[in-house]
Amino acid sequence: MNDETDLNDGASTLPTWHRFMRPLLEVLSDGAVWTKHPLENEVVRKVGITEAQRAELLPSGQHRVLNRIGWAMSYLVRAKAIAKPSRAVFQITDTGRQLLAEHPGPLSVAALMQIPAFNEYVPTKGRNAPNAQSHTRTTDENDDPTELIEAGIQSFEADAAAELIRRLQEQHPDFFEQVVVDLLNAMGYGGAEQRGQRIGRSGDGGVDGVIDQDALGLSQIYVQAKRYAADNAVQRPELQGFIGALAGRGASQGVFVTTSRFSQGAREYADSIPQRIVLIDGPRLAELMIQYRVGVQVKKTYDVVEVDEDYFD
Template identity: 65%
Template sequence: MSDLVESVEQPDNISTLPQWHVFMRPLLEVLSDGNSWSKKDLEQATLDKAGVTSEQRNELLPSGQYRAINRIGWATSHLFQAQALEKPMRAVRRITSTGQNLLEEYPAGFGKSALEEIPAFLAYIPSRGPLSNGALASGSESPDMDEDPMELIEAGIAAFESEAASELIRKLREKHPDFFEQAVVDVLNKMGYGGTEERGRRLGGSGDGGVDGVIDQDALGLNRIYVQAKRYGEGNSVQRPEIQGFVGALAGKGAAQGVFVTTGLFSKGAREYVGQIPSRVVLIDGPRLAELMIRYRVGVQIKRTYEVVEVDEDYFE
């Protein structure tokens, strides 16, 4: 059951990391000793130079990449385009005279606009169709490059998912309670509870004993998770008495673990009660349910797929 708790209770954190361009000066400062640095050592030294905390270093993007390393990667890429650093061999970096000049000219740090003053950087940007290099460099056809391009992509995906989440909850509230109960069971099955055979089923009916579904974790049904699913309207919260009733139903079935799911929210009293009882009860509110449906592709479909490419260094070796 602890796996279920971890998979449905993940707080959202707001990043406090500097934007990618802030890492350009610390990176060049590390390289200013004139030595050749390995990619890995340079990343860690740059993080130290920029004063990035251990908590910030452990921030992950939705793709699983470390956010700080990803931003250093974009800083490195832009400095390479401006010929402020060079790569004498694979995974090795070294500063150039252009990089030294940037350190001297911008002692307080610099952004992409400083690179746009370097002819090599403008010449590096490929043109497409009638657009000139200057038009691309001006930013008229490109996104705000103060943001990490990869994070801009993921932010766009997040915006689509946010819209889909709202629509999912709206539709679940409109459907018959039986449909909602089955949808909840489907989500838990997709999450892996019930094994590859998806041994989850909706109970329903007047004889359900206070539960709406059950997930058999093993083929013989010796280990079960009971489910309560309640459709609530916007702004409505499940209160402590409903949770107490569910816990009582679990006790009546000789169970000590369950999942209570709602399209609404849970009151403070309900959450505090769950934290005080010996039974293991996981609470999934509407926003979290929608997030799980999107993650495990229940009630949603892939609209379009994009591929992001990078140079294959092995090919050129």
């Protein structure tokens, strides 16, 4: 993903960013594994971008055409139409081939929204906002500048959330367990001393981590972390096993975290038991990691200025 939101201002003669989605898939349809720069160059050639258009720059100094290709690439990766076998390496997927077959003309964001994977990891605040689809629409001259900024931020966060879950699913389970402990520490549950630790190992009794809420460890929160694929939901028996592990330790509260989701039966069971169990699914996990800066970093900061009335008074 690139570092600046392109608002498709009228001064540019370039195609809008979503017009680059189909050319990207067409280049990748040869089945080869492409690295980033050759892929960008081939898309530029395929679309017929002129030298004058190639020279267009954003205020940050980035080439506008690369920014728009970056947005198109990011949306296709989020829809799992393009896979990333490794860093800055891209390959078309069966979903991408299906998009080409079913949409002979230019691809739209509406087409991507029909793919469940595209909507899996939209941050909660984005899903609940009055204009919840603002991160997926193109802009026009009637848009409020503040709404444009917020829509851009939501789009960045949605892409980061999807990428976080993808990366977590690729890592060893031990790494995921440590991520969950790091997140709870960052949220303040281990106090200033960050008294959380990973204890997951063979024969751990169904507990992967523990957080001491006080210096003496008199109050503890136990953690279970399941690194599951998106289509593999946590079921009721796994929660029952976790509850049994808590009972064996004399504990009454715990956190169960997964990269996927919880079945309806699992959620109903968690609501029916006297122990306090917090369930964190993939979208919520990604949102918390972004909020508490675990596994992510601030890439660029923008300052919005206004006139200082006190100075003139």
